Every structure is written in C-alpha cells, then in structure tokens.
Amino acid sequence: MRLGVIGFGNMGSAIAKGFVSKKAMDITNIGVFDTYDKTRENAHREGFSIYNDEIELIKHSDAVLIAVKPIHAKVLFEKIAKDIEDKLIVSIVAGLESTTIKSWIGCDKRVLRIMPNTPAIVGEGVFALDSDSNARDDEKKTLESMFSAIGLVEWVEERLFPVVTGLSGGGPAYVAMFIEALADAGVLHGLKRDVAIKMATKTVLGSAAQILETGIHPAVLKDMVCSPAGTTIEGVKALEDYSFRAGVIEAVSAATLKSKK
Numbered sequence: 001m002r003l004g005v006i007g008f009g010n011m012g013s014a015i016a017k018g019f020v021s022k023k024a025m026d027i028t029n030i031g032v033f034d035t036y037d038k039t040r041e042n043a044h045r046e047g048f049s050i051y052n053d054e055i056e057l058i059k060h061s062d063a064v065l066i067a068v069k070p071i072h073a074k075v076l077f078e079k080i081a082k083d084i085e086d087k088l089i090v091s092i093v094a095g096l097e098s099t100t101i102k103s104w105i106g107c108d109k110r111v112l113r114i115m116p117n118t119p120a121i122v123g124e125g126v127f128a129l130d131s132d133s134n135a136r137d138d139e140k141k142t143l144e145s146m147f148s149a150i151g152l153v154e155w156v157e158e159r160l161f162p163v164v165t166g167l168s169g170g171g172p173a174y175v176a177m178f179i180e181a182l183a184d185a186g187v188l189h190g191l192k193r194d195v196a197i198k199m200a201t202k203t204v205l206g207s208a209a210q211i212l213e214t215g216i217h218p219a220v221l222k223d224m225v226c227s228p229a230g231t232t233i234e235g236v237k238a239l240e241d242y243s244f245r246a247g248v249i250e251a252v253s254a255a256t257l258k259s260k261k
C-alpha cells in the first residue's frame, strides 16, 4: 500500500516514522504533503517522498492519511474531494465523524477513522480503528497489520471514538504530567533532575509492563506495594485526599465531552 500523509506534524509524522522504524512500510511508499515549507524540507531530509500539493500526493497514493488539525479539515476535504476517486481516506482528526467527512467528499467514498496516540513513533502506540468503516476488507486487513507493527490495535464502534480520544488519544499528556510530577517530588527531596526523570519514567514503564505481562489487576498491584502501616499506604492516602483518581476520571471525561462537541 502506498500511503500519502497530509499534515506531517506531531501525529502524522509519528505514525509515518513509526512505520519506517518498525519496518511496517518502506519509506519509498510513504508520500508527504504539509503546508509548512520547513516541515516538508525536514521530511525530505529524512527520506520521505515530498509532494508540493495534495492532488499530486493523492494521485501517487492508495490510501491518504488526513493528519491536519480539526480546524483545517473542512477546507482540506472540500479541496481534495474531486481528486479522491477510489482512494481510501484514513482520518485521525479528533471529533470529526465519518458522516461529516462524507458530506464534504461524497457518501460513496471509503473512509476509515483511526484514533492514534504519539507513542506510535516508538512502536508503542494505541490505535482505535472504526469497526463501522466502509473500507474494503483487504484495506482493513492491511491497515490492521501495519498499525499492529507500531502498537495495540482495537476495532471500536465509531460511537465510542469520543472516549477513546479522551483516554488513549490524549493519555500520553496525562502520563507525561504524572511522570513530571513524580520527578518534581524527587527533586524537591534532593534527587538530581535527570536521575529523578529517569527513575519516574522507568517506574511508569515497569508498572505498565508488569500489568500487561502478568495480567495482574491494577488494584492488586497497588495492594502488593502497600505494606501494612508502611510507607506507600501513606502516599496512597495522600493521593486519595487530593482526589487523584477522581481527577483522572474527570480529565478523560472532559476530553471525551470536548471530542463529542
């Protein structure tokens, strides 16, 4: 499959670079168009095929990944509508429903929505693929296999895309904030910044790996760490006092609501 990427910012480039580094795609099969000259130059230097407009890119692609900000989507879709022909549109635009996209490009077009996240760049992404999509079976199979090479793939009904956007789509931001806060606490009590960041990051990575690899429930892992009258339960009590879990649930809910809007 030749993939054309329109919008080579944080997310479009993370996916394309992930595909290349995990050998899910040959770099020669990935074309890029971005309105920002510097971005196109950087992509060219990295070895991607660069196009100077959307239409040329689409001509040389089997599937087109739309990775521009939601605010730029309508103008872009209306501009490319007549040139899409039988190409598959893969949209990662948050909050933009397939029916809206089809109202701009034609209801006969094939659209597959995907909600990715940034760890795609290191092959550790999470990707919700729309199980209601009208993409062909062979296209679904190919994309599932490509995205599986750079992370976890889950087929999810489109009605659940808002919550996926709030949970895994935005999740790296919340996790990064948690890591930063852990490190700040380490620095507060005397650790060097670089050491504190490394220890905080590996603690998050290791705990996640333990949950994934052993299948242990997160609550059981928490209980294993809390010795009776020990140190950790004091920390857990402080997190409860500061409504840590309610705060996280509220964060995902707020993002979900915004995605629906």
Ligand SMILES: NC(=O)C1=CN([C@@H]2O[C@H](COP(=O)(O)OP(=O)(O)OC[C@H]3O[C@@H](n4cnc5c(N)ncnc54)[C@H](OP(=O)(O)O)[C@@H]3O)[C@@H](O)[C@H]2O)C=CC1
Pocket: 006, 007, 008, 009, 010, 011, 012, 033, 034, 035, 036, 039, 066, 067, 068, 069, 070, 072, 076, 092, 093, 094, 115, 116, 117, 118, 169, 170
């Ligand atoms: N960032 C994330 O973690 C995630 C993002 N998404 C979705 O991915 C999409 C992209 O987000 P993100 O990568 O963060 O955004 P960025 O702003 O980093 O990247 C978008 C890029 O597209 C360029 N662009 C704007 N209009 C056009 C156009 N008409 N044709 C070609 N290029 C254009 C922008 O240029 P310029 O800057 O000059 O406007 C920019 O370089 C969004 O819709 C977002 O909802 C989904 C999941 C996670």
Ligand SMILES: O=C(O)[C@@H]1CCC=N1
Pocket: 094, 165, 169, 170
């Ligand atoms: O914040 C956003 O709107 C995008 C969608 C999910 C992650 N980033």
